[in-house]
Amino acid sequence: MDAFSAQPPTWTEKATHARGFQCPTCTAESVEAVAVWLNRRSPVLTELGRRKWQEFYQCRCGCVWWGWSDERPPKEPLRRPNAPE
Numbered sequence: 800m801d802a803f804s805a806q807p808p809t810w811t812e813k814a815t816h817a818r819g820f821q822c823p824t825c826t827a828e829s830v831e832a833v834a835v836w837l838n839r840r841s842p843v844l845t846e847l848g849r850r851k852w853q854e855f856y857q858c859r860c861g862c863v864w865w866g867w868s869d870e871r872p873p874k875e876p877l878r879r880p881n882a883p884e
């Protein structure tokens with residue numbers, strides 16, 4: 800499982816947009832997800848001119864959800880070996 804691969808995993812196809820950056824089914828946080836994929840190929844510009852992208856999470860409960868990267872709580876940093884900063 801490569802969170803930074805270019806092609807989206809098939810499990811992202813059924814993802815739903817989650818509010819609060821947690822699983823909409825069981826409220827587990829993103830750090831507890833069993834799989835992660837970042838849609839880094841399609842970033843969008845925020846009002847502040849920063850880039851954000853979709854982050855897909857496959858929860859341990861089986862639910863698949865996504866949230867914007869700038870909505871992720873600071874306490875939940877993702878390991879990002881190729882971070883643009």
Ligand SMILES: [Zn+2]
Nearest residue numbers: 822825858860
């Ligand atoms: Zn869940």
